[in-house]
Amino acid sequence: MTTISPVIRRVVLWRWNERATSEQRLRAKEGLAYIGFASRVEAVDFGEDLGLSGETNYGLALLRDHRDKASWDDYNQDPHHFRVGGFIDTMTREEITARADYPYTGPASVRGRVRHVALYVWRDGIDARSRQEARRTLAALRADCESVYALEIAEDLGWAKTGRADLVLEAHFADEQGAAAFLAHPAYRQASARLASLTRGERTAQIQHRMKSG
Secondary structure (H helix, E strand, O other), rough: EEEEEOEEEEEEEEOOOOOOOOOHHHHHHHHHHHHHHHHOOEEEEEEOOOOOOOOHOOOOOEEEEOOOOOOHHHOOOOOOHHHHHHHOOEOOOHOEEEEEEEEEEOEOOOOOEEEEEEOOOOOOOOOHHHHHHHHHHOOOHHHHHHOOOEEEEEEOOOOOOOOEEEEEEEEEEEEHHHHHHHHHHHHHHHHHHHHHHHOOOHHHHEEEEEEEOO
16 A cells, blocks of 8 residues: 655535536536646545435545645645636535545555545534544544555644534545445444534535546
8 A cells, every 4th residue: 555745635525506417517527637737736636426325425526635835825826726616616515515624644546446535523512532532433443344445534724714624534445345335334333423423414524436537
């Protein structure tokens, strides 16, 4: 398994609106591919939802990596960023788009493998001990769920202006069967129930997508 140097990863999860056509979805992914070449980023990956968790999932994910905050700031002023993002906003439910920025030291994307990303927002009044215990429960999934070959848990860095999440879970699998086994595993279901009691359900955003294939 090839890991990457520490980077700052930005993830954005969108949910399609009722006006989004298959042609528009393709154009959105073409725009995301374009920013990987036209903007100052270390790496870009994106993909549509595979439908493994039903209709509650978000529809499209973008993950982009930056070597440091200065690179992140440069990208945030890039006209390609605003052009592509503005176009995607027209076909998604902008008011519930979810974002997070987090330190990432896990493996690089591998074409055809599957990524699960979940973003959570803590309920008001959840104390530090409860948050730490929840993170430990998620971390235990590395050992409990045999289909996982990488699992990262991180706190958001607080840079997003809108739609900011607090906690990120990112897990990698060899294929759709491995991801489905993870989602059905009793340990994952127990961890999800624990997170549901501590986080705002209406703000939870998740997706499973195939890496490096859109």
